[in-house]
Amino acid sequence: MPSGKPAITVRDVARKAGVHPGTVSRVLNPDRRHLISEETALRVERVAQDLGYGVNHIARGLRTRRSSTVGVLIPDLTNPLFPPMVRGIEDYLHPAGYTALLTNTDSDPEREIRGLEALMARQVDGFIIAPTVSNVARVKEMIDEGRPVVLVNRTVPRVNAFAVTPDDRRGAAAAVEHLVGLGHRRIAHLGGPQDVSPGHDRYRGFLEAMREHHLGGEAEGLAGFAETFAGGAGVEPMRELLARDAFTAIFAANDLLALDALDALRAAGLRCPRDVSLVGFNDMPFADRFDPPLTTVRFSHYEMGRRAAELLLGQVGGDTSQPTTVVLSTELVERSSTSAVSRGAHTSRRRTAVAAAK
Amino acid sequence: MPSGKPAITVRDVARKAGVHPGTVSRVLNPDRRHLISEETALRVERVAQDLGYGVNHIARGLRTRRSSTVGVLIPDLTNPLFPPMVRGIEDYLHPAGYTALLTNTDSDPEREIRGLEALMARQVDGFIIAPTVSNVARVKEMIDEGRPVVLVNRTVPRVNAFAVTPDDRRGAAAAVEHLVGLGHRRIAHLGGPQDVSPGHDRYRGFLEAMREHHLGGEAEGLAGFAETFAGGAGVEPMRELLARDAFTAIFAANDLLALDALDALRAAGLRCPRDVSLVGFNDMPFADRFDPPLTTVRFSHYEMGRRAAELLLGQVGGDTSQPTTVVLSTELVERSSTSAVSRGAHTSRRRTAVAAAK
Numbered sequence: 134m135p136s137g138k139p140a141i142t143v144r145d146v147a148r149k150a151g152v153h154p155g156t157v158s159r160v161l162n163p164d165r166r167h168l169i170s171e172e173t174a175l176r177v178e179r180v181a182q183d184l185g186y187g188v189n190h191i192a193r194g195l196r197t198r199r200s201s202t203v204g205v206l207i208p209d210l211t212n213p214l215f216p217p218m219v220r221g222i223e224d225y226l227h228p229a230g231y232t233a234l235l236t237n238t239d240s241d242p243e244r245e246i247r248g249l250e251a252l253m254a255r256q257v258d259g260f261i262i263a264p265t266v267s268n269v270a271r272v273k274e275m276i277d278e279g280r281p282v283v284l285v286n287r288t289v290p291r292v293n294a295f296a297v298t299p300d301d302r303r304g305a306a307a308a309v310e311h312l313v314g315l316g317h318r319r320i321a322h323l324g325g326p327q328d329v330s331p332g333h334d335r336y337r338g339f340l341e342a343m344r345e346h347h348l349g350g351e352a353e354g355l356a357g358f359a360e361t362f363a364g365g366a367g368v369e370p371m372r373e374l375l376a377r378d379a380f381t382a383i384f385a386a387n388d389l390l391a392l393d394a395l396d397a398l399r400a401a402g403l404r405c406p407r408d409v410s411l412v413g414f415n416d417m418p419f420a421d422r423f424d425p426p427l428t429t430v431r432f433s434h435y436e437m438g439r440r441a442a443e444l445l446l447g448q449v450g451g452d453t454s455q456p457t458t459v460v461l462s463t464e465l466v467e468r469s470s471t472s473a474v475s476r477g478a479h480t481s482r483r484r485t486a487v488a489a490a491k
Numbered sequence: 492m493p494s495g496k497p498a499i500t501v502r503d504v505a506r507k508a509g510v511h512p513g514t515v516s517r518v519l520n521p522d523r524r525h526l527i528s529e530e531t532a533l534r535v536e537r538v539a540q541d542l543g544y545g546v547n548h549i550a551r552g553l554r555t556r557r558s559s560t561v562g563v564l565i566p567d568l569t570n571p572l573f574p575p576m577v578r579g580i581e582d583y584l585h586p587a588g589y590t591a592l593l594t595n596t597d598s599d600p601e602r603e604i605r606g607l608e609a610l611m612a613r614q615v616d617g618f619i620i621a622p623t624v625s626n627v628a629r630v631k632e633m634i635d636e637g638r639p640v641v642l643v644n645r646t647v648p649r650v651n652a653f654a655v656t657p658d659d660r661r662g663a664a665a666a667v668e669h670l671v672g673l674g675h676r677r678i679a680h681l682g683g684p685q686d687v688s689p690g691h692d693r694y695r696g697f698l699e700a701m702r703e704h705h706l707g708g709e710a711e712g713l714a715g716f717a718e719t720f721a722g723g724a725g726v727e728p729m730r731e732l733l734a735r736d737a738f739t740a741i742f743a744a745n746d747l748l749a750l751d752a753l754d755a756l757r758a759a760g761l762r763c764p765r766d767v768s769l770v771g772f773n774d775m776p777f778a779d780r781f782d783p784p785l786t787t788v789r790f791s792h793y794e795m796g797r798r799a800a801e802l803l804l805g806q807v808g809g810d811t812s813q814p815t816t817v818v819l820s821t822e823l824v825e826r827s828s829t830s831a832v833s834r835g836a837h838t839s840r841r842r843t844a845v846a847a848a849k
Contacts (some may be wrong), residue, residue, distance in 0.1 A: 202609050210574040211776065219568055219595055227602070232609040235593040237577055244585070251560050251590040255613035392780065418569065422750065424782035 143278050150180040155279030157181070201231045203445060204252035206245060206262040209363055210237040212389060214417045214434050218285065221438025222261060229446055231258070240361060242267035249275075259445045261438075263287050266328050281448035283441045287330040288458060295444045296458040299432040301331055304463035305338025306345075308384040308412040308430055311465050313346050316474040317382040317410060320348070321374055322356040323367050323394050325386035332362070335386045335414060355380055359390055367393030375401050381409060381474045388413035388420050388429055391470075395423075410471040426468035432461045501636045508538040515539070516637030559589045561803060562610035564603060564620040567721055568595040570747060572775045572792050576643065579796025580619060587804055589616070598719060600625035607633075617803045619796075621645050624686050639806035641799045645688040646816060653802045654816040657790040659689055662821035663696025664703075666742040666770040666788055669823050671704050674832040675740040675768060678706070679732055680714040681725050681752050683744035689720070693744045693772060713738060717748055725751030733759050739767060739832045746771035746778050746787055749828075753781075768829040784826035790819045 143161075147154040152173060159169050160177040169177075203226060207215050223233050234257060236248035242265045249271065252260070259281030264272045273292045276282050284296035312320050322339045325332030336356065343352035355378060357370035367390035374380075375397060385391035391413030398405055405411050405425060413420065416431035440459045501519075505512040510531060517527050518535040527535075561584060565573050581591050592615060594606035600623045607629065610618070617639030622630045631650045634640050642654040670678050680697045683690030694714065701710035713736060715728035725748035732738075733755060743749035749771030756763055763769050763783060771778065774789035798817045805812075 202613065210577055211571075213569075213571055213777075216568040216595075220597075223595060223597075223602075232594060232605050234609065234613070235595070236590060237574075237581060237593070239578075239581075244581075247590050251592065255560065255592070255615075257613075419571075419777050419780070422777070422781045424780065424784075426782075 144274075146177065146181045146184055149184065150177045152177060154274075154277055158279030201449075202234050202255070202257045203231055203442070204249075204255075204257040204260045204262075205233050205235045206248050206252075206260065206264075207235055207237050208240045208245075208263050208265070210239075212363065212387075212417070213419060214388075214415050217418065217434040218438035218441075221433075221435035221440075222442045223438075224435075225439045225442035226446070231446070233261075238265070240265055240363070246271065253280075258449045259283070261285055261441045261445055264289065281445055283445045283448075285437055285441045289330070293456050295448065295456045297437050297440045297444065297461065298330065298458065299437070299461045300463050301334035302338035302341065304414060304430040304432065305335040305384065306342035307463060307465045308414070309339060309342035309346070311412060311428070311467065311471065312382045312384065312410060313342075313348075315382075315410065315471060318348060318474075319351070319378075319380040320355065320382045320384060321378070321380040322352075323371055323374065323383055323385040323390050324356055324358040325362045325390065326360055327358060332358070332386060339384055354378065359386075359393075362387050362389065364389040364392060366390065368397050371397035372400075375403075382411070382471070383409060384412045384414075386414055388415045388417045388427060391427055391429070392423070395470075406470050406472040407475075410474070412465075412471060416466050421468060423470075425470045428468045428471040429466055430463050431466045432463045437461055502632075504535065504539045504542055507542065508535045510535060512632075512635055513637035559807075560592050560613070560615045561589055561800070562607075562613075562615040562618045562620075563591050563593045564606050564610075564618065564622075565593055565595050566598045566603075566621050566623070567719075568597075569722065570720070570745075570775070571777060572746075572773050575776065575792040576796035576799075579791075579793035579798075580800045581796075582793075583797045583800035584804070589804070591619075596623070598623055598721070604629065611638075616807045617641070619643055619799045619803055622647060639803055641803045641806075643795055643799045647688075651814050653806065653814045655795050655798045655802065655819065656688065656816065657795070657819050658821050659692035660696030660699065662772060662788040662790065663693040663742065664700035665821060665823045666772070667697060667700035667704070669770060669786070669825065669829065670740045670742065670768060671700075671706075673740075673768065673829060676706060676832075677709065677736075677738040678713065678740045678742060679736070679738040680710075681729055681732065681741055681743040681748050682714055682716040683720045683748065684718055685716060690716075690744060697742055712736065717744075717751070720745050720747060722747040722750060724748065726755050729755035730758075733761075740769070740829070741767060742770045742772075744772055746773045746775045746785060749785055749787070750781070753828075764828050764830040765833075768832070770823075770829060774824050779826060781828075783828045786826045786829040787824055788821050789824045790821045795819060 143154045143157045147157045156169055157177050160174045205222060226233055234252060238245040238248055245265055245268050261283050263286045269289050269292060272282060276294055282294055284294050286298060288296050288298055309320060322336060324336045327333050340352055343349050357374040359366035359370050371394045383394050385394050391411055394411055395405055398409055403409050413427050413429035416429045420427040420429055501512045501515045505515045514527055515535050518532045563580060584591055592610060596603040596606055603623055603626050619641050621642060621644045627647050627650060634652055640652055642652050644656060646654050646656055667678060680694060682694045685691050698710055701707050715732040717724035717728050729752045741752050743752050749769055752769055753763055756767055761767050771785050771787035774787045778785040778787055
């Protein structure tokens with residue numbers, strides 16, 4: 134349990150020594166100290182000693198005797214797309230002598246902060262993280278302190294960080310292209326939370342592609358949004374969409390929301406794909422096992438993990454180049470949840486959907 | 492990276508001080524020191540100091556200033572039954588002020604040892620683990636050193652440890668009962684690895700239940716074994732079983748192996764449940780989404796996690812009672828992968844299966 138007495142932080146040392154927090158981190162890290170002038174380094178060390186920051190210094194020393202570790206914060210362990218990502222991270226870290234320590238945050242800002250603090254207290258060498266909106270400021274601080282950080286699956290506005298993301302906009306466009314190619318015109322979007330980049334960018338990609346096909350006029354009204362990307366969050370917005378409007382196809386912002394859409398369709402007496410076609414996003418494990426097997430937008434979560442680990446170890450090793458974002462390409466995987474639109478489906482479906490939702 | 496110089500361990504101190512390693516751990520843990528006589532405690536501390544074990548001592552002191560952590564070693568993150576277990580662990584730890592740090596071991600003894608060492612170096616307060624066979628000796632050592640440990644999902648022969656497991660034998664028996672009740676007589680078992688208790692005990696439960704129904708004579712021959720519980724490991728043994736013998740039902744030792752059985756059946760031109768009924772074990776997430784929805788043996792992985800965390804925090808808090816094993820009850824969940832046997836299915840199926848496997 135925490136003792137309640139606040140620990141001396143890098144920021145305290147930086148303030149007193151009149152330097153940037155990142156400078157303090159580098160001075161206290163034997164692998165990076167050479168990046169700082171000797172005069173500054175000595176001043177920082179003296180201030181750190183005065184403030185009693187030496188305890189952490191000893192812990193850092195301890196670390197160098199042990200196998201290195203990387204902290205990975207997973208927003209939702211029950212989403213099966215994370216295990217392949219973790220495997221990608223581990224397969225890259227393992228030969229380099231590093232171990233991944235994971236914490237599950239359930240996208241809960243409080244759990245996320247606790248996980249971050251626990252890992253920092255354990256002197257991990259860096260972090261791979263998809264931060265919740267509430268903790269963006271804290272993550273920015275970590276980066277400013279010189280801690281190696283890589284964002285995965287999302288970018289964060291106004292934070293200049295290393296990141297690996299899928300090409301959300303093109304992926305969404307590919308889903309729309311596929312449905313338009315099957316003759317669909319009234320395509321609805323079951324979106325994710327709009328305050329994180331995957332939710333926002335997939336919606337934007339959907340709108341752009343609809344506009345390109347001169348379907349933009351109706352597209353904005355044909356969208357409903359789940360508050361999270363977790364399974365279950367899509368049922369209610371899907372029911373509202375069904376009650377509100379008629380459509381022959383749905384593009385869901387991820388596969389778990391697609392499963393929710395499927396449940397809502399069934400509850401409304403609609404069949405997939407006969408009455409409504411459905412496209413997901415992620416191609417999560419088991420998506421090919423579902424009934425019907427899910428058409429979805431695939432990108433390699435394994436590769437996302439590998440690239441994130443690569444960017445992170447680069448920083449740990451002292452790479453001081455400007456942060457870059459690696460954007461992974463996507464591809465549409467056609468399975469059985471989508472089919473050609475049937476003539477006159479729109480009008481009859483509208484009646485069915487509205488009746489069922491009442 | 493490790494420096495190559497071996498660290499002084501609790502065992503070194505214990506040997507020199509002439510005490511049990513558990514005694515050394517207790518002396519060096521401020522919360523448990525009172526359990527040891529003052530005379531012994533002073534001797535141990537002197538020896539620890541002489542050997543330079545003080546560095547770890549300082550690290551332990553550091554720990555008490557920070558939020559507490561528990562190490563969780565997960566044998567296969569891609570098996571979706573672990574996330575609910577982790578959630579159970581976290582939901583118990585969270586209100587107590589603890590954070591879970593997870594490592595994925597892929598059931599690889601080397602990754603497991605590295606994970607253990609990394610977590611020990613990070614001063615976690617205890618471990619929740621399903622150890623691989625190769626590392627049983629190391630885990631026994633940890634327990635002897637006085638480290639809090641709880642085994643999950645398995646027990647380990649000749650190791651007296653706290654553990655939480657499902658009732659594997661009764662669960663397997665329930666699967667057989669269900670199939671016999673549907674008229675099946677020739678029931679095959681697609682087993683897991685026989686050197687770990689879930690694999691071994693589910694096979695034993697299968698055999699016992701078959702004997703009870705006077706089907707024991709053939710039962711032993713009607714079994715094939717996968718080398719791991721991971722997805723994919725069951726395809727080859729299932730193909731061999733199909734080539735070797737005829738049966739109208741399969742009990743698979745877990746749901747991932749059941750999915751492999753499904754693939755092998757399809758490849759052999761057999762349909763489930765019309766030609767062959769199938770029962771899994773675990774009721775993993777999405778088992779109700781598969782095609783066909785899977786009949787399986789359920790137990791609560793969430794509860795397994797909660798109980799494990801409870802047993803662990805008991806030990807961390809100084810509970811010195813004898814290790815206990817909590818056995819969780821199981822129940823059969825009937826879905827659409829099982830149905831009544833059809834007359835004459837046996838002979839015709841034998842021909843089909845053998846022909847397809849050739």
